[in-house]
Amino acid sequence: MKWGQKHNHRIVETISLLFVVLFIYAATSKLWDFGQFKVQLGQSPVLTAYADGVAWMVPGVEYLLALLLLFNRSRLAAFYGSLALMVMFTTYIVMVLQFSDYIPCSCGGVLEDLGWTEHIVFNLFFVAMAIIGIILLETYPTLKPNVS
Amino acid sequence: MRTGKTAVKLLGTSSLGMGLVIVLFLSSERQVHRNNAFTRRIPPHAITKKFDLDLGYNSYYIAGYDNNNMYLGNGTAPFHVLQIDLKSLDTSHIRLYVNNRGLQFRNVQISVLQPYFFLFDGTVPIVLRGHLGDWSIQDSIMSPVFFDKAIPVGKTELVCRTFDTDSQTITLGSFQFDTNALANLEPKILERQIDGVFDVDGAMTSTPDHSSLLYSYYYRNEFIVLDSHLNIIKRQKTLDTVTTAQIEVTSLNEGQISEMLAPPVIINNSSSLEGSRAYIISNRLGKYENMDILNQASILDVYDWKKGTYEFSTYIHKTEREKIREIKVVDNLLYALVGNRLSVYELAY
Numbered sequence: 001m002k003w004g005q006k007h008n009h010r011i012v013e014t015i016s017l018l019f020v021v022l023f024i025y026a027a028t029s030k031l032w033d034f035g036q037f038k039v040q041l042g043q044s045p046v047l048t049a050y051a052d053g054v055a056w057m058v059p060g061v062e063y064l065l066a067l068l069l070l071f072n073r074s075r076l077a078a079f080y081g082s083l084a085l086m087v088m089f090t091t092y093i094v095m096v097l098q099f100s101d102y103i104p105c106s107c108g109g110v111l112e113d114l115g116w117t118e119h120i121v122f123n124l125f126f127v128a129m130a131i132i133g134i135i136l137l138e139t140y141p142t143l144k145p146n147v148s
Numbered sequence: 149m150r151t152g153k154t155a156v157k158l159l160g161t162s163s164l165g166m167g168l169v170i171v172l173f174l175s176s177e178r179q180v181h182r183n184n185a186f187t188r189r190i191p192p193h194a195i196t197k198k199f200d201l202d203l204g205y206n207s208y209y210i211a212g213y214d215n216n217n218m219y220l221g222n223g224t225a226p227f228h229v230l231q232i233d234l235k236s237l238d239t240s241h242i243r244l245y246v247n248n249r250g251l252q253f254r255n256v257q258i259s260v261l262q263p264y265f266f267l268f269d270g271t272v273p274i275v276l277r278g279h280l281g282d283w284s285i286q287d288s289i290m291s292p293v294f295f296d297k298a299i300p301v302g303k304t305e306l307v308c309r310t311f312d313t314d315s316q317t318i319t320l321g322s323f324q325f326d327t328n329a330l331a332n333l334e335p336k337i338l339e340r341q342i343d344g345v346f347d348v349d350g351a352m353t354s355t356p357d358h359s360s361l362l363y364s365y366y367y368r369n370e371f372i373v374l375d376s377h378l379n380i381i382k383r384q385k386t387l388d389t390v391t392t393a394q395i396e397v398t399s400l401n402e403g404q405i406s407e408m409l410a411p412p413v414i415i416n417n418s419s420s421l422e423g424s425r426a427y428i429i430s431n432r433l434g435k436y437e438n439m440d441i442l443n444q445a446s447i448l449d450v451y452d453w454k455k456g457t458y459e460f461s462t463y464i465h466k467t468e469r470e471k472i473r474e475i476k477v478v479d480n481l482l483y484a485l486v487g488n489r490l491s492v493y494e495l496a497y
C-alpha cells in the first residue's frame with residue numbers, strides 16, 4: 001500500500017493547491033474592486049437584504065480556507081469548509097437562474113466571463129474535488145502525518 | 149463503518165451549505181416584497197381574459213390607439229409598426245421610411261395621436277411627424293432639449309422628460325413642434341428625494357386621447373395626474389406605505405458613474421390612465437396575501453383620482469417568469485403586453 005498511499009498523498013496535495021489558487025484568486029479579485037463587487041452582490045436578487053455582510057464574509061472565508069488548506073493538521077476541516085462553500089455558490093447560481101428575472105454576476109476576474117452553465121460545471125468540478133479529498137483523507141488517516 | 153460515517157458527514161456539510169443559502173434567500177425575499185401595513189380589496193371576477201394575440205416577439209411596446217386600431221412599436225426594429233384592428237384582430241405590418249438615416253438614432257420611440265404619428269429620439273434629439281395611414285414622414289424638427297420619454301399632446305406640442313441642469317434633477321417639460329422656442333420646464337412636478345435622478349424615476353403615460361397624463365413613481369407610493377399643459381390635477385398616494393424611495397445610490401470611478409447599490413424596492417410598475425381611473429401594476433404584497441401569488445399573477449390596483457380613492461385590486465394571471473411589460477386601458481378593456489403576446493382583458497367594474 002505504500003505506493004498507493006504516496007499517490008493519494010499527491011492527489012490530496014494537488015486538490016488542496018487547486019483550491020488555494022482558486023480561493024486566493026477569487027477573493028483578491030473581489031477585494032480589488034470591492035465597490036463594484038458590493039454593487040453586484042446588492043443587485044443580486046437572491047441576497048438583497050444581506051448584501052453588506054455577505055460582501056465581507058465571502059472573501060474573508062475564502063482567504064481563511066486557503067490558509068487552512070496549507071497545513072496538514074487543518075486540511076480535512078478545510079476540505080469540509082470548501083465543500084460547503086462550493087455547494088453554497090452552486091445553490092446560489094441555481095437559485096439566481098431559477099428565481100430571478102434579471103441575472104447579475106458577482107464572481108471576480110476571469111470567472112465573470114464564464115456562462116452560467118459553464119459556471120455550474122466549474123463549481124461541480126470543485127465540489128467533486130472536495131469530496132475526493134475528503135474521502136481520501138477520511139479513508140487513509142495516515143495521510144495526516146500527525147496521526148500515528 | 150468509516151465510509152458510512154464519511155458519507156453522512158459529506159451529506160451533512162452539503163445540505164448545510166444548501167440550506168443556509170435557501171434560508172437567506174427566503175428571508176431576503178420576505179423583507180423585499182412583504183408589507184403588512186396595507187390590505188387589498190379583491191372582488192371576485194373583476195377581470196376576464198378575452199383573448200391572446202401572438203405577436204411573435206417580446207420587444208413590442210404600445211405606441212398608441214385610434215378608434216379601431218392599436219399600434220405597437222418595436223424596440224429592436226425601430227421603424228416597424230404593427231397595426232392591430234381591434235374588432236377583427238387583423239394585423240398589418242407597416243414599415244416607416246425615414247430619410248434622416250445619417251442621424252445617430254439610438255432610442256427611437258413611436259407615439260400615435262390621431263391623425264398623426266410621431267417618431268422621436270431624445271438622444272439626437274429629433275422629432276418626426278407624419279399622417280396615420282400614409283406612414284411617410286412629413287415634418288421634422290430638432291428638439292430644443294434632450295429627453296428620454298415623450299408624449300405628443302396635440303398636433304404641435306409634446307410633453308417630455310428631460311434633465312434640468314439648474315436643479316440637477318429629472319424634470320417634466322414641454323416643447324412646440326412648429327416653432328424654435330425653448331422648451332418649457334416644470335421642475336416642481338417631480339419631487340426630488342435623494343439624487344433627483346433615480347429616485348424620481350417612474351412610468352409616464354396618458355389617456356388614450358392624450359388629454360391627461362399620468363406619472364407614477366417607481367419607488368414611492370405616489371402618482372401624479374396632469375393635464376396636457378402640465379398643470380397638476382392631482383397628487384395621490386397609492387396603497388403602499390413607502391413614501392420615500394428605498395434606493396441606495398453609489399458612485400464609482402470617482403463620481404463618474406452612479407449606480408444603484410441594491411435592487412430598489414419597486415412600488416409601482418407600469419400604469420395606465422383612462423377617464424377618472426388610474427391603473428397601476430404592483431408586485432408588492434399586502435396583508436393576508438399569499439407569497440406564491442407573485443409567481444402566478446401580477447397585481448393590478450385601481451384608483452379613482454377624481455374621488456381620490458383606492459377602488460379595488462385584481463390578480464392578472466400569467467405563466468411563470470413572464471412579466472407584464474406594459475398595460476393600456478381603453479374603455480373597459482385592458483391590454484397587456486406579456487412575453488410574446490398581447491393579452492386583452494375585460495374589466496367588470
